[in-house]
Amino acid sequence: MCANVLVAEDDEKQAELIRLYLVHEGHDVTVVHDGRTVMDEAVRRPPDLIVLDWMLPGLDGLEVCRRIRAEGDLPVLMLTARSTEDDVLLGLDLGADDYMTKPYRPRELVARVRTLLRRTRRSDDGGHQARTALEVGPLTVDPAGHEVSSHGRPVRCTPGEFRILSAMAAAPGRVFTRAQLLELTTDYDRVTTERAVDVHIMNLRKKIEVSPRDPALLLTVHGIGYKLTSGRRGR
Incomplete structure (x- = not known):
């Protein structure tokens, strides 16, 4: 299930780790490190899914999610070190489809991406x-x-x-x-x-x-x- 995945993470080492795992899964991955570049890249080359860190410079992940959701139903997997239930609910309220708190296992992230893509594509084809x-x-x-x-x-x-x-x-x-x-x-x-x-x-x-x-x-x-x-x- 190859997809175009946009990874928005300001920690370059963490971003590279995510990229390597997703590439190994067969995805085409683009990495950006700030919120404004996320928006520019999403317009230039619309992704199938965004892995979005909450704490991005420029526009934070919540504002990016809000703007993306206003434009359509692109799947968003939110990453954050904030783990209270209220934080989770805030992310979901703004339109995130899934939520992972740091630290997380890269293999679990890949599994979450796989699940979101499978559900989106199942909806697109009417569940076969x-x-x-x-x-x-x-x-x-x-x-x-x-x-x-x-x-x-x-x-x-x-x-x-x-x-x-x-x-x-x-x-x-x-x-x-x-x-x-x-x-x-x-x-x-x-x-x-x-x-x-x-x-x-x-x-x-x-x-x-x-x-x-x-x-x-x-x-x-x-x-x-x-x-x-x-x-x-x-x-």
């Missing part, structure tokens, strides 16, 4: 299955095209958000626990907890609801989790 678009009230989710629209407007989703929304749209009215939704977005034990699901749901509500503070589609089932409805019946 011919599937029609899923419609729930004003919401349409197209697994094959990796497209979402709400109330007639296109919606940009991160890969993690898309996986959650696709699963829920395939079973409208079903209540999903946080643990079940978390399984859709992670493969490894880490600092991230089920609170990360709440962040994804909050971001999805901002994108698909007319009134995110009073959601009609993506509803909370208190004490259990969440469900997706058509918005036609009272809650």
Whole structure:
């Protein structure tokens, strides 16, 4: 699974180590050391995935992630020495798809990259299955095209958000626990907890609801989790 990977890490030794491991995996790797160069390189040669350090000079990794996410759903693996749950949730809130705290094992990083690429490409080809678009009230989710629209407007989703929304749209009215939704977005034990699901749901509500503070589609089932409805019946 060869991919074009952009590595943004200001520690040159660490960046070179990441590059060597990813090249050994078969990827084409470009390394940059500051935030502004990340943005320039992403425009010049759009990557398939970005490995993004939080503490970059110029623009920090959070601002870079925010800008990248505003432009599309390019997978982002965030690296940081900050390991509190609030830090993890902040990174996810800004659109990072995965999160690794330093120090980490390079082989685990390679595995995380492999997983993100596999999920992204599986979404792009519809999971190797011919599937029609899923419609729930004003919401349409197209697994094959990796497209979402709400109330007639296109919606940009991160890969993690898309996986959650696709699963829920395939079973409208079903209540999903946080643990079940978390399984859709992670493969490894880490600092991230089920609170990360709440962040994804909050971001999805901002994108698909007319009134995110009073959601009609993506509803909370208190004490259990969440469900997706058509918005036609009272809650």
